Amino acid sequence: xxxxxxxxxxxxLNFIIILIISLFDANAQSVERVEIPTRGDDQGFQVxxxxxxxxxxxxxxxxxxxxxTKLDNQLHQSWSKNGELEENQSMVDFYRDGRDVYxxxxxxxxxxxQIIKVSTGIGIIQKFFFENIRRFEISEFKVFNEVAYLAGMxxxxxxxxxxxxxxxxxxxLAGGIKGTASISSLDYDNINDLxxxxxxVKKGRSSYMAVKRINPNGKIVEQLTVEPEEDYGLLTxxxxxxxxxxxxxxxxxxxxxYQSNGGPMSQGLYISKVDGETxxxxxxxxxxxxxxxxxxxxxxxxxxxxxxxxxxxGKGDDLKLNYRVLVHEIIKKDNQYxxxxxxxxxxxxxxxNYGSPFYGSAFGSPFGLxxxxxxxxxFSRYYGLNSWAWNPWMYxxxxxxxxxFDGFKYTHAIxxxxxxxxxxxxxxxxxxxxxxxxxxxxxxxxxYEGDEISLVYSNKGKLATKIVRGNEVIxxxxxxxxxxxxxxxxxxxxATDEIEYWYQNYYLAWGYQRIVNxxxxxxxxxxxxxxxx
Numbered sequence: 202x203x204x205x206x207x208x209x210x211x212x213x214l215n216f217i218i219i220l221i222i223s224l225f226d227a228n229a230q231s232v233e234r235v236e237i238p239t240r241g242d243d244q245g246f247q248v249x250x251x252x253x254x255x256x257x258x259x260x261x262x263x264x265x266x267x268x269x270t271k272l273d274n275q276l277h278q279s280w281s282k283n284g285e286l287e288e289n290q291s292m293v294d295f296y297r298d299g300r301d302v303y304x305x306x307x308x309x310x311x312x313x314x315q316i317i318k319v320s321t322g323i324g325i326i327q328k329f330f331f332e333n334i335r336r337f338e339i340s341e342f343k344v345f346n347e348v349a350y351l352a353g354m355x356x357x358x359x360x361x362x363x364x365x366x367x368x369x370x371x372x373x374l375a376g377g378i379k380g381t382a383s384i385s386s387l388d389y390d391n392i393n394d395l396x397x398x399x400x401x402v403k404k405g406r407s408s409y410m411a412v413k414r415i416n417p418n419g420k421i422v423e424q425l426t427v428e429p430e431e432d433y434g435l436l437t438x439x440x441x442x443x444x445x446x447x448x449x450x451x452x453x454x455x456x457x458x459y460q461s462n463g464g465p466m467s468q469g470l471y472i473s474k475v476d477g478e479t480x481x482x483x484x485x486x487x488x489x490x491x492x493x494x495x496x497x498x499x500x501x502x503x504x505x506x507x508x509x510x511x512x513x514x515g516k517g518d519d520l521k522l523n524y525r526v527l528v529h530e531i532i533k534k535d536n537q538y539x540x541x542x543x544x545x546x547x548x549x550x551x552x553x554n555y556g557s558p559f560y561g562s563a564f565g566s567p568f569g570l571x572x573x574x575x576x577x578x579x580f581s582r583y584y585g586l587n588s589w590a591w592n593p594w595m596y597x598x599x600x601x602x603x604x605x606f607d608g609f610k611y612t613h614a615i616x617x618x619x620x621x622x623x624x625x626x627x628x629x630x631x632x633x634x635x636x637x638x639x640x641x642x643x644x645x646x647x648x649y650e651g652d653e654i655s656l657v658y659s660n661k662g663k664l665a666t667k668i669v670r671g672n673e674v675i676x677x678x679x680x681x682x683x684x685x686x687x688x689x690x691x692x693x694x695x696a697t698d699e700i701e702y703w704y705q706n707y708y709l710a711w712g713y714q715r716i717v718n719x720x721x722x723x724x725x726x727x728x729x730x731x732x733x734x
């Protein structure tokens with residue numbers, strides 16, 4: 202094992218690059234590793250993969266200082282720039298348009314917002330300031346053709362806003378939704394130069410999706426609704442625009458009027474093609490129709506639920522279910538739509554029993570937000586605002602002051618193929634091993650190799666992998682340690698670890714670790730590992 206250490210200065214920190222060549226497993230090899238010592242209390246990191254171009258790393262230190270560093274695909278530093286924010290501003294979201302990266306910053310209960318534009322190739326940083334609506338709870342932030350679009354809620358009403366970088370004057374767009382509604386997703390039709398906005402709507406006992414197409418002048422040029430059959434309701438939805446111009450709406454549906462604790466019960470997934478003035482089709486697929494959906498359960502429970510499903514369907518009915526799913530970007534391949542979705546549920550703690558909602562991250566809160574603020578924001582983004590998990594009548598059902606939101610627990614992921622008419626062709630699943638996150642975000646990453654699909658996720662310093670081909674399992678779940686590869690090291694704690702498919706056959710894994718070395722003592726680091734599969 203060979204280790205080369207390069208030290209570079211990042212503000213007051215040492216930027217340590219450890220190049221590693223070591224074999225984890227026959228299928229995975231750690232190629233390089235970066236470690237950045239961290240204090241943890243006031244320091245946060247945001248990683249953005251740039252494909253073969255490299256990685257962008259945003260670091261906030263203290264109340265106003267930040268650093269943006271570009272690393273190449275060997276994790277060597279290309280450039281590094283320092284800057285200042287307004288006091289107590291925190292990152293709300295970021296967006297990459299293929300050329301540049303945009304960071305949106307604000308602070309609670311303030312109407313001053315800041316967008317930082319980063320040209321990743323040569324490291325030019327531009328700042329744009331604008332005043333916005335106070336207490337605007339933003340759920341979507343995207344940039345198209347030098348115009349930023351922000352969507353969210355103000356006093357339980359949906360708001361869509363545009364900010365032209367040349368004028369920096371916010372402009373309210375597209376109202377007129379009747380009923381209780383929330384903006385579900387934003388996309389852009391480059392062919393027709395139109396902003397596409399989807400809404401989740403509840404009106405009376407009906408729940409459905411609405412789509413508006415808006416021209417650069419802010420005028421609605423086309424709108425349509427996606428409505429299910431009489432007995433059903435569309436609970437969530439997200440619009441996807443594919444490279445060939447196809448537009449698909451995908452989300453959860455449930456039985457109308459069938460509720461638990463006042464909230465809707467999710468029965469399955471729907472897919473709708475919405476290219477024209479009316480939906481071309483709407484296909485609903487109950488989770489009971491998936492061959493591998495219940496594989497995450499122990500064998501006896503799986504057999505029990507399958508017997509119930511068979512009995513119900515024998516009577517022309519369906520077993521009532523309640524699963525929440527996080528839908529990934531859809532992929533078109535070989536005349537099929539391939540979809541990955543992760544099944545999860547929220548967990549809570551009895552707040553009064555502990556006196557404090559903080560239970561023990563050793564690394565503090567990113568970008569200066571306190572834990573209570575982060576918890577409340579993440580909680581509300583799921584129950585009130587999140588684009589793929591929003592239900593307009595669910596927000597008030599979990600306001601019990603005696604309970605503290607304690608994160609999202611992931612049970613399993615499903616991967617499925619649909620034909621071009623929305624019919625389910627095949628499905629497979631990938632079980633999670635005690636995966637939990639304070640943020641609702643994609644955990645499983647996939648990569649195609651011919652007709653085989655590799656699935657991988659990172660959790661607590663380990664990688665879990667599985668390879669499937671349609672309904673077949675080519676290789677079962679394997680677990681691989683993310684080792685520091687430094688003699689004498691022992692990882693005591695790993696937090697907020699993530700993984701992304703990067704480029705070619707490489708993935709990038711990152712997170713926080715507390716490491717004890719028998720010769721050198723202990724250290725806390727933020728790490729990045731380049732891993733070859």
